[in-house]
Amino acid sequence: MNRRLKSKGLVLVAALILAAFSMLFAYKANQETFAKAFTSMAQVTRSMSNIGNWGYWVYYDGKSGNQPNGSSGGIYPRGTAGTIYQDGFVWGTMWEDGTPRVGGVTYNVGTQAGWLTAAGTPVSTSDPAVRIYRIRPDWRTLSHAQVLADAAELNMVSPSDVTEAMTQEIIAQYEQDWMEWPVEHGAPWVDVDGDGKYDPDVDEAGIANADQVLFFVTNDQNASRTTGLYGSQPIGLEVRTTIWAYAQPAARLGQLIFKKYNIINKSGKDLDEFYVAQWADPDLGDYSNDFVGCDTILGLGYAYNGTDSDDDYAAFGLAPAAFGYDFFQGPLVPSPGDTGHIGFKAVPDHKNLMMTSFGWFSAGSPISDPTLQEYEGTIQWYNMMRGFQPLDDLNNPTPWTLGNVSGGTPTKFPMSGDPVAGTGDLDGDANGYFQPGDRRMALISGPFTFKAGEEQEIVVSVIGGISDTRLNSVVELKKNSEVAQVLFDGAFAGVPKAPKAPQVNVRPFEDKVVLEWGSSGVAETEDPIIAGYEFQGYCVYQLPSASAALADAKLIATFDKVDGVTTIMQPEFVAAYGMDLEVPVKFGLDKGIKRYFLVEKDYLTNKRLLEGKTYYFAVTAYNYNPAPDIIAAKSLESAGIALQVTIQEPLPGTRLANDAGDGIAIRHSGPSDGQASVTVVDPYSTKSRTYQVFFTEDTDTNSATYGELLWSVKDSVTQAVLSSNNRQVSDLSAATDAPIVDGVQVAVSGPSLGIKSIYETDANNTTVDGSVSYLPPSLGTTGYLLENRIGTANGDLYAHGFDRFHYWNMDDLEIDFSDQSLTWDYISETVHKDANGNATYAPYAIYRHKFDTGERIRLFAGYWDTDGNGEYSLHLLDDGSPRWAGAAYGAPSYEPIYAWQGYDASGNEISYDPANEAQYITDNDLFTSANITWGSSTGEFKYPYLNNTLFTMYLGSATLPIGNKVWFKTNKANTVSDIFSFKMAAPTIGDETAILEDIEKVNVFPNPYYGRNQLSSNPYDNFVTFTHLPAKAEIRIFNLSGVQVRVIEHDNPNSQFAKWDLTNSSDIPVASGLYLVHIDFPDLNKNKVIKLFIVQKEQILQYY
Incomplete structure (x- = not known):
């Protein structure tokens, strides 16, 4: 709230009445002025940090925390009420003549934009390089919705009023700042190739793995500005300011903005008794009801609401927030045996001063603002920097006291109690100006000697906290401060981050909306593993307005990986219990990733979508870390960027070739049983093309898909590959994460290897029973049952199924009951003989049909002669009560069929040959005849090809299907010979x-x-x-x-x-x-x- 504009005095009632008619126009004109200031200026003089849960304005001359219209410019939570009216960095020193000098920024700006040359003179503020630089590493892949939100905030307009020129300006500025990142003036960067030169295409601009970074340089070599602050002359300082934040508005990391001040003493003098201070004028919504305090353990100075509610926050349905500054790194001073830090690097025999005192003052009270534009203000500030009240007696300073009681116990840290517990020295404990009011605060560090030419680095963070009550907001603030400290102590290595926000295309139709995010940016969102956090899924929300937070949105869909991770629990502060409790934060379904969603109703009202009405949606990505070690959160979610869409028919002149959700006809050539599906996701993105799906084997031994047959999509005319090396699925219904190509989702399934069907034919291969079952009461044509020991056609490897050892691959098997074979015993591996020692024949021959060559190979057949009569039997189980009892292993009626593939001495496959039967009888050994063995025999150990196949009686009248054939047909997977093709048409636009x-x-x-x-x-x-x-x-x-x-x-x-x-x-x-x-x-x-x-x-x- 701009209270200072409001307190200019009374205005005539008549003037107010006349002004009412022009108020709206004046407001709009004012907004237009702000917008033009950003969009038309080549030299960016103001910008904002707005990637987390803060909206924080900064200016190239050092001013910060104040909006261009003069109102509060630290907005927290972002898009709600003002939290900071203005803040700034202040310093003071004892000059060589024994008088103090104070500079920096408070309500007046004592610095100017630009750096100091080697001679100590300031560069011209009109130099195009003198500006605020603002970068984000993902600027090349920002979605339109992200740019739209950014442009709306920077131009201070609603998203619906953002013009194309505004969005282009945002992208152009990000690109220019990345390309021209001023490393020569101290802007932080990572020299990826180690050549010492900034290459924007190779190196990484920025700091601390941040998602957004601002940088600018100021100096104090302008006497009119320094005297306009507190009456002091310039000192000769250059300040390089770096501000960074993270794109996690819903997580603790998103409640933080980090600020680094690199101060260089270019005065040519050693500056004694030097102090630095982080100053702020908090306005937590309404400016007139605030408290301040400090936490000496956390190094935190903070502000919180002095009343339970605040009108400005209540307008958003929120309890008052709290905010503060954490002093992470103060000046570096010599200290033998200690270790200090600068530039995130250790400096031995030094230490960093921390917050050495805390100061406050309150408008309209005896402890009020230091006097602007007068040297008296310098003395008042310098006294406060030394740990005293901001009064103007330098020689007889007045100490802070506990309770602010005259003659009380002196302290350097007033208001250091715990407002949540209600203990210690607290704002609001006494009468008078200790009532909630318009407070200021300062976190101070010093003194130290600032050597000529030396550089000091000060690091602080701006921290917010929001909960259901004003004091619980303080609890959240301190928890966020602890997270910030952990990150800083770890030098920001392995910063936990949410996945990159998906790039969502929004398509409106007359009665539905398509949200699609699978056509671009998928790898950037799903592939990175950051600090142990792996991508887990997507959430789709409907928002009540463009500025609504995810907390106010309705979750309408979750698409997550199939990995057993469903509900994610993590510690969250639960106000009702006043403590952290494990609560669910994500609700996965384990049904697979999907990258588009068809909205067909208003989920907020549960009614149909209205044509002409504007709706708001958001798609986020979230990750998961089962054992985080930096923060407690197990899941982090990307920012919810509002996607604005108005329900409407296609624009005049537009004709769509397809509707969203349409299936497209596909042609298949090749031997497989594979399938493909093509579904229209975005009818506006289809192209007039003929497409082919083709297959290649992955031969890269280092690949995770080595040996797999992968599919790709290409333009059949140009041969351009549009999507490559995709995995097949076993079922098209499971292909939720299939790639999206030119507006259509393409999915391919190849059946799992195994038996597809078992059926019976006559001798001429005419089907007489299309489904021979292995379960009663479905019987074969002659009343038999076909069984095995596991009761199913397909089983795991080594299970007692027909293809126990998974030899068949895509070959088929035939048992021909119109022929006969010599057979070998399952146990002894000798030829079956009758009681007279004569070889016996079984009433079947068994053939293997090879998929790759079409060759028909006769196998060496056998069975287990459990009753020892030398004849293959089809019996009931007869243990005194004749009956069918299933596959009763080892029973007299259990005579399963087996078959073996034969090999010659060189290992080549051979067939059973009736012409060699005399030799087989003489050999009387499976190994000798077929060069294979089974059981305990010596030789080239090879298991049966057909295993444990049992024909049994269900009824006593059952017989074998003599004269017919039983076939085992296998699934035919996709091969490199298979091709799926389809054709699409592009929409007509603007006809x-x-x-x-x-x-x-x-x-x-x-x-x-x-x-x-x-x-x-x-x-x-x-x-x-x-x-x-x-x-x-x-x-x-x-x-x-x-x-x-x-x-x-x-x-x-x-x-x-x-x-x-x-x-x-x-x-x-x-x-x-x-x-x-x-x-x-x-x-x-x-x-x-x-x-x-x-x-x-x-x-x-x-x-x-």
Whole structure:
């Protein structure tokens, strides 16, 4: 709140009445002035840190924490109430003549932009390089929504008022600042290639793994500015200021802004008794009800609300926030045996001074602001830096005392009690000016001797805390301070970060919205592992407004990895219990990643989406670390960037070739049973192309997919590969994370190896039973059951299934009951013989059909002759009670079939050959005949190819299917010979013939207007909307007397809507009645007339 503008004095009531009519215009003009100051200036003189949960204004001359319009410029939580009216960095020293000098920034700015030359003279402030530099490492991949939000904040306009020029300015400035990052003037950077030169394409600008960094240089060599501050002359200092923050507005790290001041003494003199101070004027919402305090253990100075509620925060439904500064690193001074730090590097035999005193003052109290523009202010400040009250007696300073009681116990740290516990020295304990009020505070460090030419580095952080009560906000503030300290102590190595926010494309339709984030930036979001945090999933939200926080949004979908991680619990402060408790923060479903979402209703109202209404959505990414070691949070979530979308038909002149969700026809050539699906996600991004899906094997031995058959998509004409090396899925329904190419999602499934079907044919291969079951009561054609020991066609490796050892791959198997074979015993591996010693034949032959060559190989057959009669039997289990008992292993009726693949002496596959049966009988040994063995025999150990196949009786009348064949067909996986192809068409955009057709739809809604509009956001939001407008249209509105009451110029190629707020050209509400609307389309040489009937609700004018 800009209280100083409000306290200028009384204004005549008449003037207020007259001003009421122009108030809105003045406000808009003011906003336009601010916007132009940013968008048209080549030299950036102000900017803001706005990537976390702070909106924090800074200026190139050192001013900070104050908005361009003079109101509070430290906004916390971002987008809500003001927290800091203004803050600044202040210093003081005892000059060589024995008098103090004080400089820096408070309400007046005692510094100017730019650095000092080697001669100690300031560079011109008009030098284009003298500006605020602001960078973020992901500037090349920012989404439109991210840039839009940034532009709205910097230009102080609503997102709906952001122009294309504003967004382009944001990107251009990020690029220019990255390319021109002033490392020669002390801007921090990482020399990736180690050549000592900043290369913007190789090296990393910035500091501490930050997501956004600001940098500028100031100096105090302007006497008019230094005397305009507190009457002191310049000292000769250059200050390099670095400000950085993290894109985690919902996490503790997002409540922090770090500031580093590198001060260089270019005065040519040693400066004795030098002090530095972080000063602030807190305005926690309403400026008149604040308290301050300090925590000597945390090195924290802070402000909190003195009353339980605050109107400014209450307007956002929030309890008052708290904020403060943590003094991490003070001046570096000699100290044998200690270790200090500068530039995140250790300096032996030194130490860093910390907060050595805390000071405060309160407007309108005996301890008030040091006097501006007068040397008296210097003395007052220097006294406070020395740990005394800010009074003007340098020789007889007045100490701070506990309780601020005259004659009380002196202290350097007043207000150091615990307001949450209600103990110690607290603001508000005494009467008078200890009531909540307009406070200031200063965290001070010193004294030290600042050597000529020396550089000192001071690091502080701006910290916010927000909870459900003013004191719980203090609790959160201190927890955030502890996190900041841990990061600083670790030199910001391995900073925990949320995943990069997904790049979301938003497509509106007449009754739905497509949110799509799979066509670009996926790897940047999902691949990095940062400080042990791995990407876990996405969340989709609907927000009630463009400025709403995720806490106010409705979660409408979660898409997470299938890895057993579902509900994520982590410690959070629970106000009801006054402590941290494990609470759920993410609710995964373990159903797989998906990168688009079709919104088909308003989730806030559970009603249909209304055409012409604007809605707000956000898509975030979150990660997971089961055992974090820096912060307690196990999951961090990217910022929720509001995506604004108005429900509408395609723009005039647009014809879509497909609708969102359409499936596309696919052609398949090749031998596999594989499948592919193509689903339209974004009809606006489709292209006129023919596509091919093809397969290649990964031969990279270092690859995680080594040996797998991967698929890619290419343009069949240009052969350009559009998506490469994707994994197949076993089921298309599980392909939620399939890639999106040119607006369509392509998914490919290759069936898992295994048996696809078992069926029976006659001798001519005509199917007589399409599904031979291995479970009763489904019987074969002759009443048999086909079984194995595991009761299913496919089993794990070594399970007792048909293909126990997974030899079959994609080969098929045939048991031909129209033939017969010599068979070998399962146990002895000898030829089966009858009681007379004669070889016996089983009533079947077994064949292997090779997938790759089509070759039919006859296998060496056998069975386990459990009853010892030398004949293959089909029996019931008969243990005195004949019955079917399933695959009763070892029972007399259990005679499973086996088969072996034969090999020659060189290891080549051979077939069972009836012509060699005499030799097989003479050999009487499986190894000798087929060069394979089983069980205890010696030789080339090889397990059966067909295993444990059992034909059993279910009914006593069952027989073998003599004369027929039983087939085992396997799944055929995709191969390099398989190709899937499909064809797409691009949408037609801006077709003039189509536009001429579409302007026939131009209309106005609602019509008639009966005092309300269902699209209105509040009772005072009165308007009608003209629809289906082309890029340009002039709308002239007349009453029945022929008087023109309003002209609306529509000039927007990206919108088909124009609103009329039902006022005339003087912004006075029009009367109820019938109006004629003339709409001209200048680019089309067409026009249209619409009748509009309006019934206004009762109007009560506040001013007349």
